[in-house]
Amino acid sequence: xxxxxxxxxxxxxxxxxxxxxxxxxxxxxxxxxxxxxxxxxxxxxxxxxxxxxxxxxxxxxxxxxxxxxxxxxxxxxxxxxxxxxxxxxxxxxxxxxxxxxxxxxxxxxxxxxxxxxxxxxxxxxxxxxxxxxxxxxxxxxxxxxxxxxxxxxx
Amino acid sequence: xxxxxxxxxxxxxxxxxxxxxxxxxxxxxxxxxxxxxxxxxxxxxxxxxxxxxxxxxxxxxxxxxxxxxxxxxxxxxxxxxxxxxxxxxxxxxxxxxxxxxxxxxxxxxxxxxxxxxxxxxxxxxxxxxxxxxxxxxxxxxxxxxxxxxxxxxxxxxxxxxxxxxxxxxxxxxxxxxxxxxxxxxxxxxxxxxxxxxxxxxxxxxxxxxxxxxxxxxxxxxxxxxxxxxxxxxxxxxxxxxxxxxxxxxxxxxxxxxxxxxxxxxxxxxxxxxx
Amino acid sequence: xxxxxxxxxxxxxxxxxxxxxxxxxxxxxxxxxxxxxxxxxxxxxxxxxxxxxxxxxxxxxxxxxxxxxxxxxxxxxxxxxxxxxxxxxxxxxxxxxxxxxxxxxxxxxxxxxxxxxxxxxxxxxxxxxxxxxxxxxxxxxxxxxxxxxxxxxxxxxxxxxxxxxxxxxxxxxxxxxxxxxxxxxxxxxxxxxxxxxxxxxxxxxxxxxxxxxxxxxxxxxxxxxxxxxxxxxxxxxxxxxxxxxxxxxxxxxxxxxxxxxxxxxxxxxxxxxxxxxxxxxxxxxxxxxxxxxxxxxxxxxxxxxxxxxxxxxxxxxxxxxxxxxxxxxxxxxxxxxxxxxxx
Ligand code: FES
Ligand code: FES
Numbered sequence: 126x127x128x129x130x131x132x133x134x135x136x137x138x139x140x141x142x143x144x145x146x147x148x149x150x151x152x153x154x155x156x157x158x159x160x161x162x163x164x165x166x167x168x169x170x171x172x173x174x175x176x177x178x179x180x181x182x183x184x185x186x187x188x189x190x191x192x193x194x195x196x197x198x199x200x201x202x203x204x205x206x207x208x209x210x211x212x213x214x215x216x217x218x219x220x221x222x223x224x225x226x227x228x229x230x231x232x233x234x235x236x237x238x239x240x241x242x243x244x245x246x247x248x249x250x251x252x253x254x255x256x257x258x259x260x261x262x263x264x265x266x267x268x269x270x271x272x273x274x275x276x277x278x279x
Numbered sequence: 280x281x282x283x284x285x286x287x288x289x290x291x292x293x294x295x296x297x298x299x300x301x302x303x304x305x306x307x308x309x310x311x312x313x314x315x316x317x318x319x320x321x322x323x324x325x326x327x328x329x330x331x332x333x334x335x336x337x338x339x340x341x342x343x344x345x346x347x348x349x350x351x352x353x354x355x356x357x358x359x360x361x362x363x364x365x366x367x368x369x370x371x372x373x374x375x376x377x378x379x380x381x382x383x384x385x386x387x388x389x390x391x392x393x394x395x396x397x398x399x400x401x402x403x404x405x406x407x408x409x410x411x412x413x414x415x416x417x418x419x420x421x422x423x424x425x426x427x428x429x430x431x432x433x434x435x436x437x438x439x440x441x442x443x444x445x446x447x448x449x450x451x452x453x454x455x456x457x458x459x460x461x462x463x464x465x466x467x468x469x470x471x472x473x474x475x476x477x478x479x480x481x482x483x484x485x486x487x488x489x490x491x492x493x494x495x496x497x498x499x500x501x502x503x504x505x506x507x508x509x510x511x512x513x514x515x516x517x518x519x520x521x522x523x524x525x526x527x528x529x530x531x532x533x534x535x536x537x538x539x540x541x542x543x544x545x546x547x548x549x550x551x552x553x
Numbered sequence: 554x555x556x557x558x559x560x561x562x563x564x565x566x567x568x569x570x571x572x573x574x575x576x577x578x579x580x581x582x583x584x585x586x587x588x589x590x591x592x593x594x595x596x597x598x599x600x601x602x603x604x605x606x607x608x609x610x611x612x613x614x615x616x617x618x619x620x621x622x623x624x625x626x627x628x629x630x631x632x633x634x635x636x637x638x639x640x641x642x643x644x645x646x647x648x649x650x651x652x653x654x655x656x657x658x659x660x661x662x663x664x665x666x667x668x669x670x671x672x673x674x675x676x677x678x679x680x681x682x683x684x685x686x687x688x689x690x691x692x693x694x695x696x697x698x699x700x701x702x703x704x705x706x707x708x709x710x711x712x713x714x715x716x717x718x719x720x721x722x723x724x725x726x727x728x729x730x731x732x733x734x735x736x737x738x739x740x741x742x743x744x745x746x747x748x749x750x751x752x753x754x755x756x757x758x759x760x761x762x763x764x765x766x767x768x769x770x771x772x773x774x775x776x777x778x779x780x781x782x783x784x785x786x787x788x789x790x791x792x793x794x795x796x797x798x799x800x801x802x803x804x805x806x807x808x809x810x811x812x813x814x815x816x817x818x819x820x821x822x823x824x825x826x827x828x829x830x831x832x833x834x835x836x837x838x839x840x841x842x843x844x845x846x847x848x849x850x851x852x853x854x855x856x857x858x859x860x861x862x863x864x865x866x867x868x869x870x871x872x873x874x875x876x877x878x879x880x881x882x883x884x885x886x887x888x889x890x891x892x893x894x895x896x
Contacts, residue, residue, distance in 0.1 A: 126282060143282035143323060144313055166311055168460060168807035173377055179351070180377040185307045189282045190325055219773040222781065223600030233376065250815040254459030255375020257807065260600050262780030263815040265773075375814075454752055456792055456871075458816035462808075535753075535872040538879065542751025 133201030148183040159199035170256030173229035180236040199228035210276040220269035222260035281322040295434040304386035342442040346385020365400035365449035385437040394463040398492040402484035403468035407441040452546035516541040558859025562850030566843035567734025568641040569719040576719040578647035579633035580654040584711040588698030595635035596647040597627035602774040603643040614655040616680030641839035648834035649717035657713035738843035740764040744851035748859040753871030757819040767830035767838035786848025
């Protein structure tokens with residue numbers, strides 16, 4: 126089927142299968158491989174993207190369902206030259222180890238900060254609770270979100 | 280496979296007649312089941328964004344909840360926090376934030392999992408389900424509906440839930456293996472009406488004890504007309520333990536759940552609104 | 554009812570492959586004529602930060618910044634074998650190989666410089682902040698880049714290849730003697746938990762983890778390794794279990810093999826203990842796995858402190874805890890449940 130997706134403020138015309146997952150379309154058809162597949166069953170959050178500003182698991186959403194929504198992947202958050210405060214703080218505080226969970230973590234954190242610029246530690250943990258990390262113990266991730274929140278507030 | 284996005288409930292129901300049609304809500308269960316090959320619909324009818332199905336509103340003394348209301352919308356709703364607290368609590372503990380943003384209460388029912396988080400809450404709140412099909416509308420009490428096998432006839436759309444607003448208090452608690460992303464191993468929802476200290480009416484529902492969530496009128500009957508005091512609570516806790524022990528009989532999970540349900544009941548009672 | 558308890562866990566851990574198995578790491582180093590250097594090694598950084606550690610080691614030795622070092626890893630076409638990223642061995646073993654290789658290339662450079670500065674021995678030459686010069690004589694120095702560039706024109710190259718082997722022996726099966734591992738890592742942790750006596754659920758509230766790392770080459774990464782290990786330890790202690798049935802894993806998915814979420818991991822306070830390991834690079838030794846060991850004991854001991862039951866198989870699931878509590882109540886009567894008779 127023909128669809129149009131709006132990803133990172135750009136429009137794409139695509140031909141997809143009706144049962145094709147958004148995750149696969151982002152990665153395989155649009156080359157946006159920052160979005161990861163960890164489990165493919167909604168249990169890890171590595172595939173988290175924003176749909177109309179809300180975090181969703183792109184492994185559980187069909188590409189067809191995303192039509193008409195504003196999508197954001199990690200590629201749209203910032204880049205090496207213009208990192209988002211979250212990307213900066215994650216790097217500076219050592220919140221990235223293997224990095225597999227990181228894109229999903231950043232997007233969940235962004236969804237949080239966009240609606241609550243001064244979250245408590247508990248609110249941060251709650252917002253990130255669908256994003257598993259096997260490396261960091263979450264400690265530095267939570268601190269990086271706190272640091273970014275301070276920076277955004279400034 | 281075909282994919283349709285109808286613009287109205289009528290259109291959805293008409294499309295629902297196509298062979299192998301399945302209604303698609305948030306997709307958090309269906310997309311996964313399709314991928315695992317557990318279901319193979321030939322035609323997907325995406326009703327997730329139908330405005331008619333997304334309403335949370337008060338209509339006199341009834342709360343109307345569209346089937347495509349997401350768990351995030353449930354847990355963000357002040358109206359539900361005040362008037363359907365059990366459901367509001369269930370909305371908060373389900374899955375993860377990302378799942379809650381997609382998953383819907385109608386989908387939670389349609390998927391038919393014994394551990395569905397919203398169902399015990401809706402049972403305790405005495406919800407009715409409104410169904411739509413080519414045959415027309417049907418309004419049926421959720422407790423009765425849950426006795427149907429299979430749950431839904433082909434082409435039947437879960438349209439909305441009607442929750443009576445009777446000024447009851449309600450609470451919900453669940454037991455999972457961890458503090459997020461946890462499938463309910465046991466859940467309890469309680470709704471009650473008091474006059475002074477006396478319990479005038481009571482509904483108690485359990486999830487993940489057996490094939491489907493259920494209401495226990497027999498348990499509730501023992502506690503109506505009595506004073507809501509520490510004895511009431513203690514007996515309610517042991518009553519729920521007996522009930523679960525009898526329901527699960529020799530199942531492997533029985534020894535644990537029959538004890539632990541006491542703790543879950545305790546918590547659900549503590550979470551009753553003031 | 555929710556009850557709190559505190560438990561202590563201590564651990565020691567032999568790092569490296571051990572038991573006399575050849576535990577060899579290698580590195581190539583080249584100092585370039587732009588004042589930078591390259592380190593090549595097979596050691597793969599899987600997120601623990603080994604590449605950063607190698608850059609720090611090379612930079613320290615050459616008087617440069619870590620950004621000046623290019624670390625090339627894990628390419629069998631170009632990098633020398635350094636074994637697996639496992640057994641808590643890269644900081645120590647590959648770190649040693651990198652340090653040896655850097656020192657070797659540096660020695661050639663210093664010899665060359667001594668000659669250029671008309672010094673009798675390389676011992677009078679130092680590398681500092683991107684400069685090379687005679688110790689104590691600021692007038693006789695030049696940028697490292699210039700020195701290497703000029704040397705290059707004269708056909709000098711500052712390259713090296715080195716290996717480092719951790720020395721261990723198999724254990725004698727008869728008498729249990731031998732030196733099966735080197736070095737050993739030590740740690741101690743304290744856990745505070747809350748146990749729900751009605752459901753058997755445990756929440757770990759806090760962990761304090763003290764670990765001897767020899768020398769923390771990168772303290773931020775050390776903290777990250779400790780926190781990550783503690784989180785795995787909490788999972789190991791409370792929920793993680795590979796279910797096998799006739800050799801087949803029954804729970805090979807994140808939906809059935811559960812690991813802790815951000816809400817399940819407590820606040821972690823790390824204490825870095827620096828007790829120099831003289832055979833390690835700058836006194837450093839490994840930390841990856843050892844930091845997980847004490848967590849298990851600390852959590853299980855804290856459960857005991859809280860409710861007085863000993864859980865002797867992992868994970869300490871709510872089922873096991875509740876069954877033990879019921880058993881205890883049966884044995885000691887109602888009071889056994891209420892008061893912690895053992896503590
Ligand atoms: S890949 Fe989507 S949640 Fe794991
Ligand atoms: S950094 Fe490796 S999973 Fe999070």
